[in-house]
Amino acid sequence: MLSLAACGGGGGKGSGDGKGKETQQGKEQSAAAVSISPKSGATGVDTSGALKVNVARGKLTEVTVKDAKGAAVPGSITGGGASWTPATHLTASTKYTVHAVAKDSEGREAAEDSTFTTLTPKNTFLGYFTPEDGSTVGVGMPFSVNFTRGITSPQAVEKAIRIRTEPAVDVEGHWFGNDRLDFRPEKYWKAGTKVTVDLNLDGVEGRDGVYGKQHKTIKFTIGRNQVSVVDAKKHTMKVTQDGKVIKTIPVTTGKPGYDTWNGQMVITEKLAVTRMNGETVGYGGEYDIKDVPHAMRLTTSGTFLHGNYWGGDAFGNYNASHGCVGLSDVRGGSDGSTPAAWMFDHSIIGDVVVVKNADDRTVSPDNGLNGWNMSWADWKK
Known part of the structure; x- marks a missing residue:
C-alpha cells in the first residue's frame, strides 16, 4: 500500500519527499494519510476488487481515476469520508491514474497519486x-x-x-x-x-x-404495436395494431399429434423462401419442402408462421400442419396478394404471435425469444 502524505496548501501539490514541508501559510503538514491500492507501478492488477483508496486521520474530499484516454471511472466516497471504491469493474490491459485528496481535522489537505495497469487475460x-x-x-x-x-x-x-x-x-x-x-x-x-x-x-x-x-x-x-392472435380451434388469425384488428386471416395449425404450441411467441427471423425438412425437427422423412415461402420463425425448435401452397382447403377449416401456422400462398411466393405475402410484408422482427386453443402445452420461455410466457415475478428471480 503506497501511503506517502503530500504537503497541504497551495492546491495540495506537495512533492511527497517525506520531509514534512510546510504549507504556504506556514502551517504544519496535514495529519491525513492517504493510501492507494494497488501500489503505484503495479501491473497485472485484477479488474475487480483491487482498486481502493483509504485515508487515516482525515476525510477524503476528492478521488479521480482515469484511463489512458481520459475516461473517468465512477465511484463513491463512503464511510464518512474514510474510503473510496469504484462503482464498476475496470477494463483489462489498461493503464489507470489515481489522484486522491483528503483533509485532516484542521482542514489541511494531503494528496496522493498512483498509476497501475490491469491484467491481460489469457x-x-x-x-x-x-x-x-x-x-x-x-x-x-x-x-x-x-x-x-x-x-x-x-x-x-x-x-x-x-x-x-x-x-x-x-x-x-x-x-x-x-x-x-x-x-x-x-x-x-x-x-x-x-x-x-x-x-x-x-x-x-x-x-x-x-x-x-x-x-x-x-x-x-x-416500432408500431402489432400482436397477432391465432385461434387453433377457429383456424383464424386476427392481426391487431395498437389493439385494433386490422385483418383476419384463415390459417391452419398443427394436426393431431403435431399440435402447435400455445403461448406468446416472438418473430425472430424472416425468410422470403426457405427449405423445411422434417429431419431437422425430429420428424424423420415426413416432409422435405425446398421452397417454403414467406417464413417467419417463432421458436428455436422450428415453429414458423409461413406461406403454404400445398394445403388445399385447410385454411380456415381444419388443422393440417406439423406444428407451424400456415397461411395460403403460391409456390415461390411471387403473388404479393396472398394472405401469407400480406402478413410477411406487414411484420417485423420482434412482432408477437399468440397461439391459443391448441391441444398442446405453452411454449417454453427459452424456446426462441419467448420469455413473455413467464410471470414478472418468476422473470425477476
Whole structure:
C-alpha cells in the first residue's frame, strides 16, 4: 500500500519527499494519510476488487481515476469520508491514474497519486446479442445475449449490462442456463420507445480466469404495436395494431399429434423462401419442402408462421400442419396478394404471435425469444 502524505496548501501539490514541508501559510503538514491500492507501478492488477483508496486521520474530499484516454471511472466516497471504491469493474490491459485528496481535522489537505495497469487475460468470452444496433423492432423484442463461455459469475456480468429507455421503464434480466441472458420490461414495450444498451463486458470476470473483451453501445427503437392472435380451434388469425384488428386471416395449425404450441411467441427471423425438412425437427422423412415461402420463425425448435401452397382447403377449416401456422400462398411466393405475402410484408422482427386453443402445452420461455410466457415475478428471480 503506497501511503506517502503530500504537503497541504497551495492546491495540495506537495512533492511527497517525506520531509514534512510546510504549507504556504506556514502551517504544519496535514495529519491525513492517504493510501492507494494497488501500489503505484503495479501491473497485472485484477479488474475487480483491487482498486481502493483509504485515508487515516482525515476525510477524503476528492478521488479521480482515469484511463489512458481520459475516461473517468465512477465511484463513491463512503464511510464518512474514510474510503473510496469504484462503482464498476475496470477494463483489462489498461493503464489507470489515481489522484486522491483528503483533509485532516484542521482542514489541511494531503494528496496522493498512483498509476497501475490491469491484467491481460489469457481466456476471454464474448456476448452475441440481438437485436442489431440501429434496428427497429416489434413490441415483443427482448434484448438477448448469448455468451461464448458458460458464466459462473452471473451477477458481475449482469451488472455490466446497463439498459436505458425513453420513456423510462423498468427493465429486468433473466438467465436461461449459464450462457444466455435476456432483458425485457414487465409488459410489451410501448411503441416508439428508444432503447440504449451499454454492453460493458471488457474486464468482467465471467468465470474463474475468463474475462469479457467487449464494450459496445447498442441502440434500437420499438416500432408500431402489432400482436397477432391465432385461434387453433377457429383456424383464424386476427392481426391487431395498437389493439385494433386490422385483418383476419384463415390459417391452419398443427394436426393431431403435431399440435402447435400455445403461448406468446416472438418473430425472430424472416425468410422470403426457405427449405423445411422434417429431419431437422425430429420428424424423420415426413416432409422435405425446398421452397417454403414467406417464413417467419417463432421458436428455436422450428415453429414458423409461413406461406403454404400445398394445403388445399385447410385454411380456415381444419388443422393440417406439423406444428407451424400456415397461411395460403403460391409456390415461390411471387403473388404479393396472398394472405401469407400480406402478413410477411406487414411484420417485423420482434412482432408477437399468440397461439391459443391448441391441444398442446405453452411454449417454453427459452424456446426462441419467448420469455413473455413467464410471470414478472418468476422473470425477476
